[in-house]
Structures are given as C-alpha cells and as structure tokens.
Amino acid sequence: MKRAVSFAALALAAACGPGDGPGSLTVVSWGGAYARAVTKAHYEPFEAETGLTLAREDYNGGLAEIRTQVDTGNVHWDVVDLERFDATRGCDEGLLELIPDDLLGPGADGSPAAEDFWPEANGDCGVGNVFYSTVVAYHPARFPGEKPAVLGDFFDLERFPGRRGMRRSPLVNLEFALMADGVATDEVYAVLDTEAGMERAFGKLETIREQVVWWEAGAQPPQMLADAEVAMSTAYNGRIFNAQVLEDQPFVIVWDGQVLDIGQTGIVAGTPHLKEALEFLSFSSSPEAMARLSGEIAYSPTRRSALPLVANHRETGVPMLPHLPTSPQNLGRVLTSNTLWWSDHLDEVNERFSAWLAR
Amino acid sequence: MTERPAVGPPARTRLRAAGLTLPLVAFVGFSFLFPLGTMLSRSVYDPLVADALPETLALLEEWDGETLPGEPVFAAAARELGTALEGRLVGRLGGRVNRVASGMRSVIVRGARAAAEAPAATARETLMGGDPAWGEPATWRAIRTADERFTVRHYLRALDLDRDAGGSIVRQPEELRIYVPLLLRTLMVSGAVTLLCLLLGYPIAHLIANAPPRRARWLILLVLVPFWTSLLVRTTAWIVLLQTHGVVNSLLVALGIVADDGRIAMIYNMTGTLVAMTHVLLPFMVLPLYSVMRTIPPHFMRAASSLGANRRQSFFRVYWPLTLPGTAAGSLLVFILAIGYYITPALVGGSSGQLFSNMIAFHMQTSLNWGLAAALGGILFVVVGALYVVYDRLVGASSLKLG
Numbered sequence: 001m002k003r004a005v006s007f008a009a010l011a012l013a014a015a016c017g018p019g020d021g022p023g024s025l026t027v028v029s030w031g032g033a034y035a036r037a038v039t040k041a042h043y044e045p046f047e048a049e050t051g052l053t054l055a056r057e058d059y060n061g062g063l064a065e066i067r068t069q070v071d072t073g074n075v076h077w078d079v080v081d082l083e084r085f086d087a088t089r090g091c092d093e094g095l096l097e098l099i100p101d102d103l104l105g106p107g108a109d110g111s112p113a114a115e116d117f118w119p120e121a122n123g124d125c126g127v128g129n130v131f132y133s134t135v136v137a138y139h140p141a142r143f144p145g146e147k148p149a150v151l152g153d154f155f156d157l158e159r160f161p162g163r164r165g166m167r168r169s170p171l172v173n174l175e176f177a178l179m180a181d182g183v184a185t186d187e188v189y190a191v192l193d194t195e196a197g198m199e200r201a202f203g204k205l206e207t208i209r210e211q212v213v214w215w216e217a218g219a220q221p222p223q224m225l226a227d228a229e230v231a232m233s234t235a236y237n238g239r240i241f242n243a244q245v246l247e248d249q250p251f252v253i254v255w256d257g258q259v260l261d262i263g264q265t266g267i268v269a270g271t272p273h274l275k276e277a278l279e280f281l282s283f284s285s286s287p288e289a290m291a292r293l294s295g296e297i298a299y300s301p302t303r304r305s306a307l308p309l310v311a312n313h314r315e316t317g318v319p320m321l322p323h324l325p326t327s328p329q330n331l332g333r334v335l336t337s338n339t340l341w342w343s344d345h346l347d348e349v350n351e352r353f354s355a356w357l358a359r
Numbered sequence: 360m361t362e363r364p365a366v367g368p369p370a371r372t373r374l375r376a377a378g379l380t381l382p383l384v385a386f387v388g389f390s391f392l393f394p395l396g397t398m399l400s401r402s403v404y405d406p407l408v409a410d411a412l413p414e415t416l417a418l419l420e421e422w423d424g425e426t427l428p429g430e431p432v433f434a435a436a437a438r439e440l441g442t443a444l445e446g447r448l449v450g451r452l453g454g455r456v457n458r459v460a461s462g463m464r465s466v467i468v469r470g471a472r473a474a475a476e477a478p479a480a481t482a483r484e485t486l487m488g489g490d491p492a493w494g495e496p497a498t499w500r501a502i503r504t505a506d507e508r509f510t511v512r513h514y515l516r517a518l519d520l521d522r523d524a525g526g527s528i529v530r531q532p533e534e535l536r537i538y539v540p541l542l543l544r545t546l547m548v549s550g551a552v553t554l555l556c557l558l559l560g561y562p563i564a565h566l567i568a569n570a571p572p573r574r575a576r577w578l579i580l581l582v583l584v585p586f587w588t589s590l591l592v593r594t595t596a597w598i599v600l601l602q603t604h605g606v607v608n609s610l611l612v613a614l615g616i617v618a619d620d621g622r623i624a625m626i627y628n629m630t631g632t633l634v635a636m637t638h639v640l641l642p643f644m645v646l647p648l649y650s651v652m653r654t655i656p657p658h659f660m661r662a663a664s665s666l667g668a669n670r671r672q673s674f675f676r677v678y679w680p681l682t683l684p685g686t687a688a689g690s691l692l693v694f695i696l697a698i699g700y701y702i703t704p705a706l707v708g709g710s711s712g713q714l715f716s717n718m719i720a721f722h723m724q725t726s727l728n729w730g731l732a733a734a735l736g737g738i739l740f741v742v743v744g745a746l747y748v749v750y751d752r753l754v755g756a757s758s759l760k761l762g
Contacts, residue, residue: 344457357710
C-alpha cells in the first residue's frame, strides 16, 4: 500500500513537472551565454533575496509553446524572455499578462520609470530588459589581408571569400541586404514596403546565397566561426563578446549597419504564480539588476539611470562600455528593428523567404 | 449468412478477451485519433472571424464592395472590435485577416484600440482615427473575404494555389510556390533514401541470415546498437564527421586528396540529409529483410544450381522473389518514415536539404498558422495513404513481413 501511495505521488509529481509547487517559478530564457548571464544577474540574486526557487528552462524563441500552454490551460512557464516582436504579437493574442503601470520602480536617480526607460523599451505585456544588436562578426584568421570594415563587405564574396552564417529568417537579413545595397537606414522599411524594394533585398541576398550557412540558435554563430565552418556571420553582439572574453576567440565585430532591437520579459497569461512573477519582473527591471546583467553580457540596459552603474565584466574585468551596442563609438550606422512593420508583413515575407530558400 | 457453429471458447471468454484490448483501443483513440481529428479539422474549420464579427459581416453581405460602407457597418465593427480587444482576441483576428491581405494586422489592432480608447463623434471617424486604412474599401473587402467558417483556403495554399479577385482558382506567382516543389523533392529524397537503404541493407541482411548463429548474434547487435542510440546523437555524430573541418574532410586533406581550401561541403546540404537519413533508417530495412531471409532454406539455392542455374540465375529466379515480402515491407517502412522526416533534415539539411515536414514544423512553431500546418499534414497523410493502396494492389498488404 505504501509503495502504491508513493508511486502515485511520484506519478503526480511527474505530471505536474518541476516548479509547480507553491512559491516556485519557472523562468525561460535563451540558453547558452545569455541564460548564463541572466542566471548570475537576475535569477540567483532573486532567489537569495526572496527565498523562492526558480526552475530554469531554455527555448529558441517563438510563441508556439506559450500558445499551446495557454490554449490548453496547462501553463507551466511563468516568466519568459521574448523578442519584442513576439511580446507585441503575444500581447495582442492574449497570450501574455498585461504589465501593471505601477510595477516598475523609479530610476537610480529617483526619476519616474516612464522617464527612466528609453521610449518604446516597454510594451503592454513586456518589460524591456536589454538592447541587443545583430551584427556582422568575422574570424580574422580567415582574412589575412584586408579586413571587413563595413556591412557591404559581408556581401562582397570577391574581396572577402568564404562561407557566411545568417539566421534562418527574413527578419534582420532583409534590412542588412538593403543597407549593404546603399539604402539609408531611415528609408529601409519604406523601401521594403514596395515590391521593387522587396525584390532588391532578395536580389542582394541571392548574390551570396550559395555561400550561406543558416543558423537558428544564438549560440551557433560563435561556434561556426570557431570551427571555421563560416568565415563571417551575422550574430548577436553579446554572444560574440562572450566568446571573445571567455574563450579568447579573436572574433571581430563590424558595428557598421548593426540592427538594434529590444529584449523584453513577459508573463504567460493565466500563470498560477502571477504574484511571484510580477515580483520577479519588478526585481529584474531595477536599475541595479539591469546594470548587473550588462556586467555579464554585452547588452545595454533599457533604463538611462542604469548605464552609469555598468562597470566591468564580472568574470574578466574587461570594461563593458566599449562593447555595448548603444555605446557612442558603435553607433555609426544603426537601424532600429521596426516591430510594427514586421508584425504586418512577416507572414507574407516568410512565405517568400521559404520559397526562395527552397529554390 | 448461416450461423457459425459454436466452436472455440464460449461467448463470455471471448468477451473477456476483447475486453483486454480495451486499454489499447482507448489509448489509440485518445492519443492518436482524437488529436489527428482535431488537427485535421483545423485545416478546414476556422470560426474565429465569423464568431468575432457576426454583425459586421451580416451587414457587409449587403454591401456592394466598391464604395465605402455606411455608418451602421462602421458602428458594428467598432463595437465588435472593442469586444474583441477586451477578450484579447484582436491579435488573432488581425492575424487571420492579415493572411488575406498583408498589412491588415495593424489596421485591425489599431482600429480596435481606437474603438476602445478614443471614440470620436462617429464610428467612422473613430476607426479612421486609429488607422486611415479603414477609409478604404479594400480593408472591408479583406474582412469580408476572411469570413469563412469552413474554408479550403489552407488546402489551396498547401497546393500553391490561390483565389484571384474574381474567386477562381489560380496558381501562385512563381516566387511564392513552395509546397508542391517541396513535396516532389521530399518524394524524391525518400525514394533515394529507400534505394540506398536497400542497396546497403540487402547484403548485410543476407550476411546475417546465413552466418553461424554465434556470429549472427554479433552482427545483428551491430545493426541494433545504432538503432537503440538516440536519433539526435547519431545525427550530431554525422555533423562531427562531415563538417568542413570535420573528421572526413581533415582526413582527405591530410592524405592530399583534396586541397585545404577546397574542402568538400558534405553537410548542411542535400548530401548531408541523404547520408544521415540513410544511416538512421537502415535498421528498418535490414530487420524485415533479415527475418524473411532467415526462413529461406539454403538448399533452395543448392537445388537451383543442381538443376543447372548459374549463380545469377539462381539469385534472380529463386532467392530474390522469395525475399520480396521483406524487400517490400522494408522499402515501404523506410519510405513512409522518410517522407515524414523532420529532425535530421532540420539539423543537417542546410537550406537545400529541407523536407516537407520542416515546413509543417515551421508553421506550427514559428508562423503559428496551424490551419496551414494541418492542411500540409493532411496532404502528407493522403500521399502516404495512396502509397499504401498502391502497395496493396501491387504486392498485397497481407504479405508484409515487418520483422
């Protein structure tokens, strides 16, 4: 009998999964270097302060898992790191909890949250926690002579031969293609709105297609660069930074033409742990927590008052400021990703992109 | 039909025996038929728009489609969009209309926001204040087109077809044709994998079937150990072997067969998909073949030779026909598994080695267009079903020997 009871308890525990008990929270992030950074900067300090335990999971983005959980009423993810695009879409679809206006505390200088956060950093359902950038990075050993210096060099196979890594998605890549083709940053989305502009972008991608290796997870580009699978790759700047300082990789970032975006944190709609989730969000969006995150990985805080608190990389002591995507010396040619444009056009562009890829 | 004489166990025992299969029947129903049914129904049934905007759509039925609709239509739309926003359905609603006409997602969402937050003197001004596109008949046409409780749109899309403005079915422009070419490619890859598995598996199965029992046990273990190894491990192992700076390429460079800057691209393309899939599916060919070959008495071949057949003749006229049930079973198994393959091409296929199922996964996970994913799945289902019917006609399903 006793055995039967314990077996039933075991089955029940298995059915409920980890992090389903009272006072525990499941937090989901991007895996690899980023998950490591949020663990050190947010998860561990939060656990120490509140005594709650956080169950950690990784994912590769997208709303499919969240949508399945919400639709089936079986929500076991609580707090999720999202691309701003997905946070906006998920909010409209009712997959994420609305963030109460009074959740965010004042800045380190006492300024109210609304002024402290950069405009558009926060959405209705997402609290902006980092600025991150998609950049071109290369391995210098593959280019013994002249080094790539501008975005256009990524598309120049004659001067810079070798395979290229790109994310398997039209997002960012179409923007890169147009900027490399000479379109000014403030005109990129207007040009993409026209059929001729769309053809121009795909035409530019076509020039390097034979040489492209497509990646999906943010951890792949540094790996492919290190393995010499590609000579140059688009990548998230923080992942390249971590490979540089923690693994002594000689990768170089081409900041020209970087595409800036905001990572947001949201709460899955209908979570049984709403109170704890909000508590976590309030904690992780404090200027101190943001500055700690920027001390782990080279992404910029979304609060103005957090920037002066950013010092050196915690593990290696490298000064962080020169590596942040929003640092003045990196802000030559910058495009801010247009979430609204993509939410209107992604379905259509995706079909075209898939057809183009499969050809 | 006459009553069967009462032979065999009494009715109660038979009933009890049937009762023992109940868990399986329930399991199949719960875990297979039910999800399959709901998924397939998604491909034709889509009540979202019709449920969210019933009044607007009813009023739009009398609209001419050319001029701007009147204020009552605007008022109904504003009211129903406001309700949709409250119910947090407006994102899905916008997404659905967006599939009819790109760009409609933000028009719908902004219209709904305006209706809830910034009502003006008239509903028309309210919606147009949210987004000026509400002042264009095209917006209303898109909403009217999106109203299809039962729809074949997903199946049209899945076959690279579309409706033109007049409602007749036309092929998609060439740069948007994806699924039919991909299905053909998938069939070709599956065929190639099946052939490779047969060429590689047939001699192995023969060797095992005719080896002394001790050695046969070891040989069969060599087939089974990879079979028991995780699919991911095996696929990743191929990445290690075949990548540009992987084992095979480095060996070739070290032996001076290829130059250091001329390393062969063997992975992240069709070659990678073919190699890894053949390896992963090989046991499904070897095991049915082996089980059939083991039952063929060796003296049949000796009899053939003693009757004057040379080795080739005795193989093709005696041995090969006897192994046909195993060949057919193995080939069917490998082909059907290959047609639905998804993880291996996703990992090693690059862009040119993607298969039909990768597209289904894409629509399930990324674009969240589950209706289209279901339609693609439905097509795959029909193709496999058709293959089975063809197979049944040619070989007869009852002769299948699955190991």
